[in-house]
Amino acid sequence: MPAVELHVHLEGTLEPELIMALAERNRVELPYADLDDLRSRYSFTDLQSFLDLYYANMAVLRTAEDFHDLTTAYLARAREAGVRHAEVFLDVQAHTGRGIRAAEVIDGVTSALATGGDHGITTGLIVTFLRHLPGAEALATLQELLTLDAPLLGVGLCSTELTSHASEFAPAFDLARAHGLHAVAHAGEEGPPQNVWDVLDILRVERVDHGVRAMEDPVLVRRLADERVPLTVCPLSNVRLRVVDTIADHPLRTMLEAGLVVTVNSDDPAYFGGYVDENLRQVADALALGPEELLTLARNGVESAFVDDARRAELD
Numbered sequence: 001m002p003a004v005e006l007h008v009h010l011e012g013t014l015e016p017e018l019i020m021a022l023a024e025r026n027r028v029e030l031p032y033a034d035l036d037d038l039r040s041r042y043s044f045t046d047l048q049s050f051l052d053l054y055y056a057n058m059a060v061l062r063t064a065e066d067f068h069d070l071t072t073a074y075l076a077r078a079r080e081a082g083v084r085h086a087e088v089f090l091d092v093q094a095h096t097g098r099g100i101r102a103a104e105v106i107d108g109v110t111s112a113l114a115t116g117g118d119h120g121i122t123t124g125l126i127v128t129f130l131r132h133l134p135g136a137e138a139l140a141t142l143q144e145l146l147t148l149d150a151p152l153l154g155v156g157l158c159s160t161e162l163t164s165h166a167s168e169f170a171p172a173f174d175l176a177r178a179h180g181l182h183a184v185a186h187a188g189e190e191g192p193p194q195n196v197w198d199v200l201d202i203l204r205v206e207r208v209d210h211g212v213r214a215m216e217d218p219v220l221v222r223r224l225a226d227e228r229v230p231l232t233v234c235p236l237s238n239v240r241l242r243v244v245d246t247i248a249d250h251p252l253r254t255m256l257e258a259g260l261v262v263t264v265n266s267d268d269p270a271y272f273g274g275y276v277d278e279n280l281r282q283v284a285d286a287l288a289l290g291p292e293e294l295l296t297l298a299r300n301g302v303e304s305a306f307v308d309d310a311r312r313a314e315l316d
């Protein structure tokens with residue numbers, strides 16, 4: 001079982017039942033008749049079709065208590081999956097953009113993450129800038145979070161890869177680095193291998209989220225392997241968002257054989273049919289991964305985590 005999860009969007013752990021409960025608590029009108037109607041929408045043709053529903057459902061998250069409950073529910077489920085260290089993504093701009101104060105979001109999430117110890121889980125918070133919004137807004141968001149003294153582990157970049165250039169986000173990533181924060185970015189999920197080159201060279205990220213399309217570029221594969229840049233791969237997400245046709249077509253085994261530092265993660269487990277344990281189970285079955293490959297995946301997770309040596313030794 002995986003000890004480490006490095007690619008999970010907290011908002012992507014918002015289960016349909018919690019959406020309905022929070023809608024009632026906050027008197028938010030949803031365009032769904034009931035839970036079954038909501039569930040019937042969980043069929044996606046590409047990343048954007050998912051993002052539309054994902055952002056829309058966030059309307060129910062309004063107070064610090066909501067963010068606290070969302071985070072607590074994730075920690076409980078992650079513990080069940082055997083997770084002992086989780087670095088979670090938070091799309092702060094998806095909330096400030098609809099009038100929720102950043103402090104409200106951060107208070108709710110961090111007060112819940114602080115209880116991670118009760119679940120035997122160490123945690124880190126990575127604010128993910130939204131790539132469909134201007135780079136200047138990413139920078140302003142980080143400036144506000146720094147003013148609030150938000151306990152950040154790092155910054156990331158997500159949402160659609162197809163409509164902007166990584167260079168727009170360089171000022172935000174530079175500021176993050178100046179404050180000692182780690183840097184990761186989604187790339188090579190829907191977008192071409194060039195996007196992976198760009199986040200490495202321009203944003204100087206330490207890990208690439210997804211990165212499966214790097215496999216189309218042998219020179220890039222060699223670089224990622226030589227530099228041991230971790231790729232946080234999310235198999236069930238790739239199937240549900242049609243990055244690959246079926247789990248049996250997933251390139252994870254080929255990636256391991258190419259010497260890439262691959263880790264298995266859940267991305268948006270409430271939307272894609274499983275948490276990290278289920279991702280690992282399904283990909284191991286479909287690709288007939290043996291004990292050695294499973295051990296490599298687990299070790300890769302520990303190697304790739306942003307933890308100190310003492311914690312890394314405990315997780316190994």
Ligand code: ADE
Pocket residue numbers: 009012047054158159160186189237267268
């Ligand atoms: N935001 C949440 N999930 C995402 C994904 N799979 N790709 C890009 N942005 C996301």
Ligand code: ZN
Pocket residue numbers: 007009158186209267268
């Ligand atoms: Zn993601």
